[in-house]
Amino acid sequence: MGVVIDNDRCSIARALALLGERWSLQIVRDVSNGVRRFEELRDHLGVARNVLSNRLSSLVAAGLLERVPYRESGSRQRFEYALTPSGRELWPVLTALMAWGDRHLVDGPPPVEPEHVGCGGKVSLVPVCEHGHVVEPSRELGLRLGSAPPWSGLSS
Amino acid sequence: MGVVIDNDRCSIARALALLGERWSLQIVRDVSNGVRRFEELRDHLGVARNVLSNRLSSLVAAGLLERVPYRESGSRQRFEYALTPSGRELWPVLTALMAWGDRHLVDGPPPVEPEHVGCGGKVSLVPVCEHGHVVEPSRELGLRLGSAPPWSGLSS
DNA sequence: TGGCTGAGTTTCGATCGGCAACCCTGCGGT
DNA sequence: ACCGCAGGGTTGCCGATCGAAACTCAGCCA
Numbered sequence: 001m002g003v004v005i006d007n008d009r010c011s012i013a014r015a016l017a018l019l020g021e022r023w024s025l026q027i028v029r030d031v032s033n034g035v036r037r038f039e040e041l042r043d044h045l046g047v048a049r050n051v052l053s054n055r056l057s058s059l060v061a062a063g064l065l066e067r068v069p070y071r072e073s074g075s076r077q078r079f080e081y082a083l084t085p086s087g088r089e090l091w092p093v094l095t096a097l098m099a100w101g102d103r104h105l106v107d108g109p110p111p112v113e114p115e116h117v118g119c120g121g122k123v124s125l126v127p128v129c130e131h132g133h134v135v136e137p138s139r140e141l142g143l144r145l146g147s148a149p150p151w152s153g154l155s156s
Numbered sequence: 157m158g159v160v161i162d163n164d165r166c167s168i169a170r171a172l173a174l175l176g177e178r179w180s181l182q183i184v185r186d187v188s189n190g191v192r193r194f195e196e197l198r199d200h201l202g203v204a205r206n207v208l209s210n211r212l213s214s215l216v217a218a219g220l221l222e223r224v225p226y227r228e229s230g231s232r233q234r235f236e237y238a239l240t241p242s243g244r245e246l247w248p249v250l251t252a253l254m255a256w257g258d259r260h261l262v263d264g265p266p267p268v269e270p271e272h273v274g275c276g277g278k279v280s281l282v283p284v285c286e287h288g289h290v291v292e293p294s295r296e297l298g299l300r301l302g303s304a305p306p307w308s309g310l311s312s
Numbered sequence: 313t314g315g316c317t318g319a320g321t322t323t324c325g326a327t328c329g330g331c332a333a334c335c336c337t338g339c340g341g342t
Numbered sequence: 343a344c345c346g347c348a349g350g351g352t353t354g355c356c357g358a359t360c361g362a363a364a365c366t367c368a369g370c371c372a
Binding site for chain 1: 159160161166167168169170171172173175176177178179181182185186187189190191199200201202219224234242244245246247248249250251252253254255256257258259260261262265266267268269270271272273275276277278279280281282283284285286287289291293294295296297298299300301
């Protein structure tokens with residue numbers, strides 16, 4: 001009936017322990033989008049300062065963000081936040097979440113869509129196997145346990 | 157410096173208002189994987205009963221899960237939970253999260269990997285535009301605002 | 313009648329998020 | 343030298359949420 005493994009060694013569970021609350025992913029999205037400073041984040045997200053402060057610390061501690069010093073002329077040195085490579089690799093999660101939200105939570109046309117710079121086409125995430133086959137999710141997407149038998153469903 | 161839209165009309169923000177805490181996505185993952193009953197979920201996730209109860213209600217209310225009656229011989233009729241089409245469409249989010257967790261949070265080989273049933277190859281999510289071009293995320297992935305100018309970064 | 317089981321609900325202490333007030337550090341102006 | 347200011351937090355308080363455990367409820371069986 002599916003692959004069920006210990007929940008605490010599940011990658012999804014681990015990822016959610018860090019990212020699974022209301023602000024972390026929105027912070028990552030904003031930072032990746034050029035909203036990098038504390039006050040900008042606070043204004044844009046409407047999150048409380050202490051919470052933002054906590055989240056930023058955890059994200060830095062987890063290696064998703066890093067503090068980079070900057071100085072604007074006439075001001076002292078301050079820090080802003082930038083994505084690390086590991087943080088940048090969250091883009092599929094954000095893209096998938098955005099696509100899902102657009103389809104199921106938003107009435108009317110999506111407020112913003114990913115596009116292929118240069119050709120302008122809409123971008124979607126397609127599951128492809130290492131041999132180049134496009135996988136039809138509902139029928140052909142399975143799970144392998146460690147290096148064990150295939151199965152249908154989705155877990156980890 | 158990126159596309160920045162009102163946070164409250166952002167699909168990611170809306171999706172996270174529903175899914176953005178520790179349990180919702182894990183419940184969806186487990187249900188999609190055949191763990192469908194209250195006690196099974198509680199055992200597998202280690203979540204408190206009242207919280208599980210709340211989450212299940214919200215997910216049902218949001219149309220991600222539905223209660224389906226069943227009866228085991230010698231027991232009264234009970235309900236289990238099944239994914240609706242909208243819940244099933246969260247698979248890219250879960251897949252992306254799993255892939256990210258595997259790369260950045262787990263030491264050693266991934267506990268479980270998505271595979272192409274029938275050829276056995278590992279599956280990954282590839283961004284492809286509607287004209288069939290494979291998009292290189294760091295350089296060619298942009299955002300279009302409503303139906304407006306392209307841009308780099310990732311938001312919504 | 314009484315016990316058992318799955319599926320919750322209630323209760324209560326601990327933790328978390330929101331808000332507002334406060335602090336700390338340099339800079340520029342006087 | 344002193345003052346004010348602004349970004350970037352920290353602290354305190356309070357109400358909401360979480361976790362654990364006890365309690366409830368409904369039907370099946372003996």
